Structures are given as structure tokens and as C-alpha cells.
Amino acid sequence: MKSGGICILTSDFSNVSRIAFEKQIGITLEAKRLHSVYQAETCVHLKNHLYDRCMQTRLPLRLHPRPFLKWAGGKGQLIQQYIPHFPKQFSTYYEPFLGGGAVFFHLLPSRSRLMDINPELVNVYCCVRDHVESLIACLNDHRDRHCADYYYQVRASMHESAVERAARLIYLNKTCFNGLYRENSKGLFNVPIGRYKNPTICDVELLYATSAALRSTYIELNSFEAVLQEANSSQDFVYLDPPYHPISATSKFTAYNRYAFTEADQIRLRDTFVKLAERGVNVMLSNSDCPFVRDLYQDFTIYTIVASRAINSNAEKRGKITEVLVTSY
Numbered sequence: 175m176k177s178g179g180i181c182i183l184t185s186d187f188s189n190v191s192r193i194a195f196e197k198q199i200g201i202t203l204e205a206k207r208l209h210s211v212y213q214a215e216t217c218v219h220l221k222n223h224l225y226d227r228c229m230q231t232r233l234p235l236r237l238h239p240r241p242f243l244k245w246a247g248g249k250g251q252l253i254q255q256y257i258p259h260f261p262k263q264f265s266t267y268y269e270p271f272l273g274g275g276a277v278f279f280h281l282l283p284s285r286s287r288l289m290d291i292n293p294e295l296v297n298v299y300c301c302v303r304d305h306v307e308s309l310i311a312c313l314n315d316h317r318d319r320h321c322a323d324y325y326y327q328v329r330a331s332m333h334e335s336a337v338e339r340a341a342r343l344i345y346l347n348k349t350c351f352n353g354l355y356r357e358n359s360k361g362l363f364n365v366p367i368g369r370y371k372n373p374t375i376c377d378v379e380l381l382y383a384t385s386a387a388l389r390s391t392y393i394e395l396n397s398f399e400a401v402l403q404e405a406n407s408s409q410d411f412v413y414l415d416p417p418y419h420p421i422s423a424t425s426k427f428t429a430y431n432r433y434a435f436t437e438a439d440q441i442r443l444r445d446t447f448v449k450l451a452e453r454g455v456n457v458m459l460s461n462s463d464c465p466f467v468r469d470l471y472q473d474f475t476i477y478t479i480v481a482s483r484a485i486n487s488n489a490e491k492r493g494k495i496t497e498v499l500v501t502s503y
């Protein structure tokens with residue numbers, strides 16, 4: 175069982191009675207010593223949903239919602255350092271720079287509003303939430319046909335339906351070089367095929383688990399300022415994870431796709447942070463550790479986080495760096 179989330183393991187679910195299942199989940203929850211009521215509520219919600227799903231599909235179930243995409247700037251490796259800094263209580267969670275959603279999948283809040291400016295990414299989340307069966311069927315098709323020629327054929331193709339587009343993004347994300355989603359200035363995915371021997375193109379259990387975790391979320395295509403229309407009380411928690419400010423002239427954190435995040439955007443984001451903080455909203459932000467960022471947030475609490483740079487095509491350049499975590503509380 176992994177820490178920091180919910181994990182339910184059954185070896186042969188079709189033979190497990192409802193009572194045994196409840197008992198199993200009860201034991202799991204007890205063992206986890208969930209630290210907040212929000213997680214506990216989510217567990218009940220997931221438990222009911224997953225029970226129905228498993229009875230329908232007769233699937234063995236391994237539940238641990240976690241990011242289903244590898245995303246530039248993903249926070250999976252940093253969660254353990256973030257845990258002491260999450261607010262102890264909140265009722266609605268907002269994540270305006272969703273990306274791979276590592277913090278959302280860790281917290282599993284019962285009420286949340288997730289946003290991103292990338293329409294293909296938002297479409298993937300909506301399809302995982304609303305059309306997981308047809309998405310899995312499409313991904314199985316990609317898995318069966320996967321080879322270098324097929325990869326480049328899919329990469330060059332335009333797909334019509336929302337589910338086909340979502341499956342295309344997941345397929346390319348799982349098979350491309352370094353798992354790095356990158357678009358050129360025309361918004362076209364231009365990464366070559368990766369060197370994976372046997373990539374997991376369709377992780378059925380994970381897709382069901384994340385679909386259940388997303389079931390009651392509101393997912394929106396929008397820029398981060400839209401959070402100001404909703405978050406306004408001390409019961410709200412907003413986590414901001416923008417594209418990082420470059421730490422040197424050569425670092426191109428902001429150039430992964432066409433949504434470049436400029437210095438002016440960082441200043442607008444700081445202004446948004448300040449407005450939310452003034453309303454009493456709990457705000458937390460990640461960014462690179464540089465004088466510009468430290469200066470922007472000098473009036474708030476700044477923690478230093480140690481990270482390894484996970485996405486760099488040159489393995490030798492992957493090393494330890496520091497980042498900042500800023501809180502308004």
C-alpha cells in the first residue's frame with residue numbers, strides 16, 4: 175500500500191462479497207489514519223462508486239488514484255515535502271494550473287474546481303471523468319497497433335471526437351520521448367517516439383480509479399484569473415502551480431508549449447495571489463527559487479523545497495535544485 179493516498183487491493187474482486195469489501199475498505203481506511211475529514215468523505219464516495227464499477231465489470235481492483243499523465247512540472251515527487259504545508263481544513267479545492275494533477279490526486283478533496291488553459295488537456299480530464307469506457311476501448315486499439323510507423327501516423331493525424339482526441343494525447347504521452355508533452359508554436363505535438371520497450375498505454379485500473387476520483391469535480395478550460403470569480407472564503411484552498419519562472423537565461427521552463435508564461439504573467443499571478451489572500455482564502459504556490467519570485471512573494475511565508483529536475487532530455491543535467499513553496503497562511 176502506498177502512503178499519502180487511498181489504496182484498496184483485492185485479488186479477485188468478483189469473488190468478494192459486499193460485506194467483505196466493506197470490511198476490507200474499513201481496514202484500509204483505519205490503517206491509513208486519514209488526516210482530514212475531506213479525505214474520509216472522498217473515500218466513502220469512491221468506495222460506493224468503485225463497488226458499482228467492479229460489480230459491472232468484474233475487474234480485479236487496485237485503487238490508488240494518481241496522475242495518469244506524465245506532465246512537465248508534475249509534483250508527484252514533491253508531495254511528501256508539501257504535506258506539512260497543506261491547510262488543515264478546507265471545503266473547496268481549486269487548482270487553476272492542473273497539468274498532471276498530482277496535488278489533486280493526493281488530496282482527493284470532496285469538492286473541487288480544476289482548470290487549465292490547454293484545451294487538449296482539459297478534454298482528456300473530461301473524457302476520463304465522463305467517458306472512461308470508450309476511452310479505454312480507444313486506448314486498447316492504440317496499444318494493439320503500437321509501433322514506430324503507427325506512432326507517427328497518430329502524431330500527424332487529426333481526430334474528430336473528444337474521446338479520440340483524449341486517447342491520442344494519452345497514447346502519445348505514454349509512448350513519446352521522455353513522456354514530455356510539447357507543442358510547437360502552431361499547437362502541434364512534435365515529440366519523437368520514445369525508447370520504451372513495453373509502454374503501459376492503457377492502465378485500465380488507474381483510469382477507473384481516476385475517473386471515480388474526478389466524478390464530482392468541475393473541470394474548466396480557463397486562465398488562472400478565473401479562480402477569482404469563485405474562491406472567496408477561508409473555507410477555500412487554492413493551489414497555484416504555474417509554469418516556473420526561468421532561473422537563468424538558458425532555462426526554458428516556460429517554452430514547453432505555446433502557452434508561454436511571461437514575467438508579466440508572473441506579476442498578474444502574484445496580484446491574484448494577493449487578492450485571494452486578502453479575502454482570507456488559503457493560497458499555496460509553487461515556483462522556481464530565484465530572486466524575482468522571492469521578491470514577488472516577500473510578504474508571504476516562503477518555504478524552500480528540494481527537487482530533482484525530472485524532465486531534461488540530457489540525463490547528465492538532471493540534478494538537485496531548490497524550488498519555493500509560498501503560503502498565505
Ligand SMILES: C[S@@+](CC[C@H](N)C(=O)[O-])C[C@H]1O[C@@H](n2cnc3c(N)ncnc32)[C@H](O)[C@@H]1O
Nearest residue numbers: 247248249271273274275276291292397398415
Ligand atoms: C507546471 S504545470 C502544472 C503541473 C501540475 N501541478 C502537476 O502536478 O502535473 C503548469 C500548467 O499550467 C497550464 N497553464 C499555463 N498557463 C496557464 C494560464 N494562464 N492559466 C491556466 N493554466 C495555465 C499549463 O497548460 C500546464 O498544464
